[in-house]
Amino acid sequence: MASHSDPRIKKTKQRLKSALFQLLKNESTKNISIQQIVDTAAITRGTFYLHYHDKKDFIQAIINEVTNEFFLACLVDAKAYLDPKVAISEHDVQVFSLRKGFKFIADNYETFTVIFKLGRGNAFTDKATQLFDFYIQLFLKKFDLKQDAKTLHNQFTADFIVAGLLGITRNWLNDGMIYSPHFMGDKMYILIHDRMDKKLDVRDFFVN
Template sequence: MPKTDRRIAKSQSAIKSAVLALMSLKNFDNITIQDIADEANLNRGTIYLHYTDKYDLLDKMIEEHIHELRVLCHVASDMTFQEGNYIWYEYFEKHKLFFSTMLDSKGAPYFRKQFLELVVEEFGVEVNTSTGKNKGLHEDVILQFFAAATVGAVEWWFKNGMPVSARIMAEQTGILLDRNFD
């Protein structure tokens, strides 16, 4: 895999930081490429070298984080929910600006949808409706319920200023998940 030129990486980082800073202030639809360029201290042309438009930029940012969360799910596949959740909450904490912005009302509803779909997909391997506590329940209902709860807990955590540590969030949501999955 070829190494990315440091100037390109620096420009892309400035662009991403700029769009997040702007999204914390106003709705994404009201942000222009010129706003992003001004915030990043770059020319508009530099942004267009890397992204087709602001929607392409946002899509790529979301794709990056969804991909990383998927990788973390695979890393955590042999762990308990508590251990696996901690990996996620550490990642959320490390990328606080992105996640808090995306999950905020001014953020991107598309991100929440992608995040929910990822959680449904990843929980899908854990659901067993043929035996145990969930016997006879509809798999899609279970998946939607726990995915919505998981995403909601993450939203609550960010919207309330992360009032408990990542470790506590991971442990307590892990306990709740462990209680319901065989």
């Protein structure tokens, strides 16, 4: 039995993904059939069903793949960024680089223009939000950042930042990336860290 790392399987899945993205230039996911996808990819329906249960499963797999690649490219070791506030060892925890995030999206512009539109509602936004929450929780647990009645709750703050970041990213793509990734990363960093004191909190998960 072929494994998921089999080059033939990777090639087949890439052809299917490319076919879907090509079709999405003129159609919505709702109007695209599996037959159209396999015809465009020049493979059989049987081959498609060897890898996916249905179109929904196929689309979710693409969303998962792109989202995982996004975080792999953007998560960085926290030590260099948090040293002024807290002493930690290398590889203790990861934080999210805003500059790397916007650069990765810019480098994969066509993919992200499509991925924000895949699935029902905001499927990519939902998946990205889940992963942001997962890594933020690791960050909060590592530094034991408990809720403080005198300050904003960390979870509320994190939810607000993530929602704003994803919304601004979508608008940036829709506007044709009129600002550079570097500019976007810097501006988002300033917005998140504006008037922040020297005390460590959830905003320190987002670095430049």
